[in-house]
Amino acid sequence: MALSGEERLAPGGADGRIFASPLARRLAKEGGLDLVAMKGSGPHGRIVERDVKAALAAGPRPVASGPLLEAPAGMSDAVVRQLFAPGSFSEIPHDSMRKAIARRMTEAVRSIPHFTLQTDCEIDALLRLREDYNSAAPLGADGKPEWKVSVNDIIVKAMALALQTVPDANVTFTQTAMLKHKSSDVGVAVSIPGGLVTPIVRNAETKSFRAIATELKDLARRARERKLKPNEYEGGSTAVSNLGMFGVKTFAAVINPPHATILAVGAGEERVVAKNGAPAVATIMSVTLSVDHRAVDGALGATLLAEFKRLIEHPAVMLA
Structure with a gap:
């Protein structure tokens, strides 16, 4: 069967030999590069020095065990710029945060089999419970209530408790084992200038609405000031991303490794x-759970989401 233009066999002769210059072979050996995965730019497809140097500069590539079928490469920066008239745009170089976000999200989409x-x-x-809870807050010395719990704070608590009820979903996938977590450490996506960060509320299942609200307020403030410590945004087994305040009705979020799930609100x-x-009017909130299928199967993910829904619709049980 003929290969399409987006698929190619690795270069080589009919006997499987790789056509490469001696210098290219030496550079490839020193750099740990498999020539089978390369396309040569020399005469008759021969792999030459510049091909190896370009491949090494692009980073490690998987070792091929046979003919390689490559996915089509994205457009180069030069090609993209040519699509727009000169002077019709300005260029804003990527900072380290945007580069990290792009790298992690690309890794997540490529390596994690998502389902929603x-x-x-x-x-x-x-x-109603939130209104009553906030109205009970005493006034501080500044005359303001000592706490103000948001819907998102209650959602974090519900997700944490749901993971305790469905512990098989409170996991992280590794290549050799499943890490089953004892506590519910819930990340919360926070938008900051230039990107976003996901600070973690540790042991969220043990904390009150008030404690979660106070902690998240502090984490969000320091996130925007870029003063978070690594242990405050690394780890966790799940996350909550809430775009409801922007009027977004429903969306699906990309899982942030090492999490196994993320809840889009x-x-x-x-x-x-x-x-x-009979018809009636109710306030409805749509949520979408993105799941790492390597760690959590469909029925287990559905059980987790059903438990979250039960807690949200009967919030008084979270006060016990």
């Missing part, structure tokens, strides 16, 4: 629903 699960949560009881909005066979 979605459900709708009725949050009228949650909104949309806006709460009044919708007409059926109750006892």
Whole structure:
């Protein structure tokens, strides 16, 4: 069967030999590069020095065990710039944060087999509880309430408790073993200038709404000031990304390694629903759970999401 233009066999003769110059072979050996995975630019496809140097500069490539089928490469910077008229754009060089985000998200999409699960949560009881909880806050010396819990703070608590109820989903996948976590360490996506960071609320299942709200407020402030310590944003087994405050109804988030799941939260909005066979108005919040299929299977992910929904719709049980 003929290969398409986006697929190619590794260069070589009919007897499997690789056509490469002696210098190219030496450089490849010194750099740990497999010539089978390369395409030569020399005469008749011969691999030459410049090919090896370019491959080494591009970073490590997988060792091939047979004919290599390559995915099509993305457009080069030069090609992209040619698509736009000169002077019609300005260039903003990537800072280290944007480079790190791009690298980690590319790694996540390429290496983690994602699947998503979605459900709708009725949050009228949650909104009432939040209002009562905040109204009970005493005034501080500055005359302001000592705490103000957000819907997102309650969502973090619900996700943490759901992982305790469904512990097989509170995991991290490694190549040799599954790491099953004892505590629920929940990351919360925080937008900052130039990108985002995900500080971790450790042992979130043991903390009150007030404690989570206070901790997240401090973490978010220091994240925007870029004063977080590595242990405050590394690790965790899940994360919450909430775009509801922007009016986003539903979306799916990319899993941030080493997490096995991430919960994408949309806006709460009044919708007409059926109750006892009659139409009624309820405040509904759509959530989407992205799952690493290597670590959590479909039924287990669905069980986790169902437990989260139960807690959100009966929030008083989280006060026990």
